[in-house]
Amino acid sequence: MQLASLWRRLASMFYDALLLMAWLFVAGFMVVGLIPGAVGERSALVQMGFQTYLVMVAGGYFVLFWVRGGQTLAMKTWHIRVVTREGAALSWRRAWLRYFWALATLGLGIAWALVDRERQFLHDHLAGTRVVKVEPRS
Numbered sequence: 001m002q003l004a005s006l007w008r009r010l011a012s013m014f015y016d017a018l019l020l021m022a023w024l025f026v027a028g029f030m031v032v033g034l035i036p037g038a039v040g041e042r043s044a045l046v047q048m049g050f051q052t053y054l055v056m057v058a059g060g061y062f063v064l065f066w067v068r069g070g071q072t073l074a075m076k077t078w079h080i081r082v083v084t085r086e087g088a089a090l091s092w093r094r095a096w097l098r099y100f101w102a103l104a105t106l107g108l109g110i111a112w113a114l115v116d117r118e119r120q121f122l123h124d125h126l127a128g129t130r131v132v133k134v135e136p137r138s
Helices: 003-032 044-067 073-077 092-104 106-115 122-127
Strands: 080-084 129-133
Touching: 003 044, 003 073, 003 080, 003 106, 003 129, 044 092, 073 080, 092 106, 092 122, 106 122, 122 129
Parallel strands: none
Antiparallel strands: 080 129
């Protein structure tokens, strides 16, 4: 994977971040009225619970798309797909593993791609996945 492909992945991440903001806004809005103390002072437990909920909702966004076709909406736009090292579709377990490794290695994981000869992120190595370029449909 060339350096141009790394830029393609970073552009896809930026686009996914925009889509994810909308997804999280709707998810947060749906429960904010149900949480006691959501407006004003919140207990630390309520705050942590709400943040955990949003992290899981974000994971649901990525994992659902990765399992069902290997591409988020942004990845379709930038013609890339996530697959296992062997080139197979991701299982639910592998997709969640990739998501949690991506969270745990965020900054380091992206920097890793600069020195990796295949330009893969660290979380892909740890989860047994890789991102490949997909030829656009005519």
